Amino acid sequence: MARLKELSSPEERWGASGPAGSSGAGRLRRTAQERIATDVIPALILLAWYLASFRAPEYVLPNPLSVILLTLQLLADPALFHHTYISLGRVIAAVLIALLLGSSLVLLARYAPLARGFIVRRLLPFLNAFPTLGWAILAVYWFGVSDPSAIFVEVAILLPFSMITMWEGMKALDEETLEMAWSFTRNRWIILRKVIFPLLLPYIFAVLRISYGVAWKVALIAELFGSSVGLGYLLNYSRNQFNSPMLFGTILVIIVLVYLMDRLGFEPLERRMMKYRAEAQAGPPHV
């Protein structure tokens, strides 16, 4: 997020392509102001929370320090962190399964016209409309309280996201490029790997990013019903126990995990895999 913002800020654009006259000091000051807006405001809110927590009962507003402590425990304390990592594992598994399954279905829809109507006009709207809670309850009936139950619910909810995005990607495939590839080889597998996959890469990243965030939202509902371990379970447990710091801590750890994955996972990966973009931008524009 922060990087995107930096890149698109006017200072950056002026700095990169503007006349040499733009003043360095002015840029610094602007950046400092931006930093205040980005980081100091949350710090102030945290401070206000801290002060307010002395006046409010703990179940309404727990002390932020104990919330942060619990968040750290959920990430690093062996007594608690299995909840976090089991949820994380389920989320990652569900995201990947939904991506693969959704892409395969959509590929099938593209290359097997017979299946297209069913996949695009029946299955997709059905999955898209199905309520999360409905899946969560059914999954317990079908799979009991278990890992598969939670993962099933997450995949069921993520599937339409990946199908819609990948279907758009398929529709945007450049026929001329595909024909060029076909003129050089008759091996469909090579074309899939070397031409279709790179063309779909931006769509794949879109699916991953959307899915990962949505999966966490779904995970909690799935685990609320279908699991005896995981952050969803912990959330429900904290609610029953009026353990407000734990409740807040569970929420915070999810926010941290979503943010970290974006910054340390998706962004660097996307940069690496779509390196040409950066290089294409860095090169001299042709005149």
Add this chain to the structure above:
Amino acid sequence: MQAAAPIVQFGHVRKQFAGRPVLDGISFTIRRGEFACLLGPSGCGKSTTLRMIGGLLREFEGSVLVEGTRPEDRWRSLAFVFQSPRLVHWRTALDNVAFGLELREPGMRAEERRRAALQYLVMMGLALDAGKYPAHLSGGERQRVAFARALAVDPALILMDEPFSDLDVNTRERLRDQVITIWQATGKTIVFVTHDVDEAVYLADRIFVFSRKPTQILRILDVGRPRPRDLERDPALAELRREVRALFATQREPPHGFPSAGDGQPPEPAGPRGRGSWSGPAPRLGG
């Protein structure tokens, strides 16, 4: 070089798009090593003919033979250069040239591929642009990369589909010379589709003049003049140009009662190549 051996043979080939006849019984032979231009008004089925040779279009009546057998079995013997370069934007010029090889010879070592690619890039005078992405190349440079990509797979037959029609006049003239030089150096067969009379007269050993739809071959002209050619100074070429233009003039408007499909200017069939395929300017008939 077996100059007289046939490499492409068409026997009474007919083709319809959406019930409209496009090719109306076409027969001709292209000899190994020759530079053949298929010349005709826009939308007359020249590109369709080329795609039949390339095995990209397989449904038609009559017989098409490449090296004595079905085109779909000879795809390894040929390579296309399309009207638009059809480079992949995520690869550098060098890797685009290597791409054809990569698709056709997946077993080949990457180093070897790149070495071969570089050789052809140098041949096209693009050694210094090897590391550039297509976005930073001019239209002419891109088309030269596409030509190098075709050469790199070392085909016996190169099929060129109005490759210079999107380029400015100067670039076009330079590229014509480059194609001739390379054709002379490599001894490959080139089938070159164009709607530009001057281009055909400048390039071809033989010109296959196509009529308007429903298309027949009006005449096969032996150019038989030494290269490099000068259309302004060589009286034989000037005469030939006049002859072809006169032939073309009869094709400009369908004469009254001409048994065409009964249309003034029929819309192009969406069949063969999708968008942009026949969208070039009107044929340059007069001068």
